Amino acid sequence: MLRQLAxxxxxxxxxxxxxxxxxxxxxxxxxxxxxxVDKYTAELKKFELPDECFEA
Structure with a gap:
């Protein structure tokens, strides 16, 4: 949910x-x-990673 909002x-x-x-x-x-544009494009690429990469 928070990832989608971000x-x-x-x-x-x-x-x-x-x-x-x-x-x-x-x-x-x-x-x-x-x-x-470059900064936000790079940030958005992080969302292409699977959710498991963000679980601690």
Whole structure:
């Protein structure tokens, strides 16, 4: 349940920063937005792992 909520939150952040990246007008804006897109993409990849990887 919490994993699904966290995943949805990351997907929403990624969607927002992709939109910002698309609308960026300066190299600085694009670079900053791209950093966040990369960060949230990497975070979302963690959700591709099976649940057993997160059990302690």
């Amino acid at each position: 995943k949805r939150e990351l997907e929403e952040k990624l969607r927002i920063f992709k939109k910002i990246l698309d609308e960026a007008t300066t190299a600085e804006e694009r670079q900053s937005a791209q950093r966040y």
